[in-house]
Amino acid sequence: MMLEIEGAVRDYGGIRALDGLSVDVGEGEIHAIVGLNGAGKTTAMKAVVGQARLDAGTVRLFGVPAQDADARVHARLGVTIDRPFGYPELTVRANVVMAARLHGMDPDAAHDAADAWISRLLLDRWAGRPARGLSLGNRQRLGLACAVAHDPDLLVLDEPTGALDPAGVLLLRDVLLGVAGRGAGVLVSSHHLDEVSRVADRITVVHAGRVVGALTPGERDLERRFFDVVRDWDRSHPVAEAR
């Protein structure tokens, strides 16, 4: 497995953000986790990279406990959580180069990778401009370029379509298919069943900090099925819903 989250628990002052959540991602697999706002998707992803600590449970990256992961493990990881990577005063190109270097690429390779991904994500027009001038959607594209420029073996993307226009969503979908096609694992979250969720190999429904069901990619009326799963869980767990 590229990523395993097992029994993750996290309390924030009495509010349980994660309640035994378990999710994994295999080689070459796109695993989408979908859930309403506050379901625990972002907290789970933060725990993967150490942005948030867990009260209980484990995270393993490529079979290595996350707390023991060294530079070689981290070099295989590409992440964008909450806010996409990007220093506002640096140009788009400088940001991608810097992200690739921070993931262990040498400067020459980082420049080549940056040029390739800027072109692939149609950011050429803004390549020499400071990131602060980008629209939200283009910042999201920049964040994606920064996450994938070093060819990671595991990609963790939190709500990557939030600000993208339809063309951007299609670009992202193609990137994810390409990344998974070369054997990398992808964990992607969304609060709605967008285009990205639809290309996933697995769709897991997260609610109240735990996995409450699964959807079959490609099945009809995914949106209704999602709400059915959430409602069924709420009905059978009235106390947890109130909390």
Next chain:
Amino acid sequence: MRTALALALATFTRSLTARVCTALAVLATPVFATAMVWLSRSGLVTGPSAVKFEPLADGPAAVAAATLSGQILTVVMVLATGFAAAWLFGREWADGTFGGLFALPVNRSTVATAKMVVLATWVLACTLLAVALTALGIALAHGPLTGDALMALLRAAVAAALMGALGLPFGWVAVRFRGYLGAVGGIIAVTAVSQILAGVGLGRWVPYVAPALWAGSGGADAARTVGALQLGWGLVFAGLGAAAAVRAFARARLD
């Protein structure tokens, strides 16, 4: 470390805060030290202000300007470095860039150390440049630099570099308060408390006062009360503060 240094340098050199702080650190001292001594001897200053300018009119002009430069530069350097450190660390929260520094082969401890290296190098460069420009200004406005004036400038450089180093711990305040506003408040608080302690005669044991006293801010008698022990304590305090900032940055999370 090379990558972390490249990141710290790239962001710092493109920052408006760093540019403003650099201009303040490098230009304020030569302009004010030279001009105030010239004004004190020009006869243009009259009324209550003339009393304030009176001490600057004593003795050789070059020595007076060099001594004054130490008093100005020590204050300027701690403020400029404090704001620069507050920005360089606090911006990671204010701009939401901190999250991108997790789970990287270049760890956050290295990133923070690189920030400190860039800041310390900047302190030394600004100090040397400010003193060099001050020497040039004094030579042009008041004639050749004598031995006493050169000694005063040397003392100004050492005291200013030390006060600059004492700005580094404000990086720790920025990390603890997750942004630069807390550090700005810290700079104001430290300045106020230092002034109060100096006012009751404890200044030589206050890291943020001793270098300025040694540079002549409290007069020649007060300068003689500060020695290697007090200055060394200031250097240790700066080092501890910088190390605390690095440690706090490496251990901070986003939950």
